Amino acid sequence: MGPSPTEIVRTLVAGRLPGLVHLAHRPGPYHVRHATDPEGRVLMLVPVVSDLAAELDPGADDDVAVVLDVLDLPPAPGAPSLGRAWVSGWAAPLRGTEARRGAADFAAVDPTGDLLDVGTRFRLHRFEVVEARLEGADSVRRVDPGEYAAAEPDPLHAIEPELLADLTDHHEAQVTAYLRGHLDLAGGPPRVVRLDRYGLVVAYGGPGERRRARLAFPHPVADPAELSRLLHPMLCPRAAGARPAADGR
Incomplete structure (x- = not known):
């Protein structure tokens, strides 16, 4: 969704x-x-x-x-x-x-x-x-x-560029491992290209092949603090918590 x-x-x-x-x-x-x-x-x-x-x-x-x-x-x-x-x-x-x-x-x-x-x-x-x-x-x-x-406007839209940059610059290895474990991916490394209150949009595929999938959050995010809690299992693999559900596009 x-x-x-x-x-x-x-x-x-x-x-x-x-x-x-x-x-x-x-x-x-x-x-x-x-x-x-x-x-x-x-x-x-x-x-x-x-x-x-x-x-x-x-x-x-x-x-x-x-x-x-x-x-x-x-x-x-x-x-x-x-x-x-x-x-x-x-x-x-x-x-x-x-x-x-x-x-x-x-x-x-x-x-x-x-x-x-x-x-x-x-x-x-x-x-x-x-x-x-x-x-x-x-x-x-x-x-x-x-x-x-x-x-209501999406509470994450204003800071979406900063959130994506943080995932890429500081958590790339954890994010890649998490996505590969939850999506049937082929080609190069997956990359989170959009983020909203409902989930993540992930780009993947080999050269010349553009594919996207959505990982849905368990429920819509109310604010950045709640987003941080939902992403914790992805960034800290040993942490327990709800896992986003994959929705291929």
């Missing part, structure tokens, strides 16, 4: 990856710094002196139709992409108490010091997601906005 399309969209849009915003009947796209609040609404931190600010808040009271476009950045060479998330809605500037609450929600994802200048040098705009989809290599999946809002 891996993350659903809904969970992937929620994870990609969370605010850890670069985003582009497209505005209806406007030039663009524009690079934007964004985050999501606990309800999944998108917050955009925009310099007041910028082309994007001028397009988002041209002096009228009408909200502006926007589409946020976020492309997954694979964390390691040869790692599969999660795809591209597209979410759309009607953006409105936040003021007063709403701006302060929005800044606190943004800071929970990205505690940038520029949030201190919201209302002077920066302005926050927010939109509720009314349409969402996940674009893969050969498909586009629509995501229900209500299910999107109820989903």
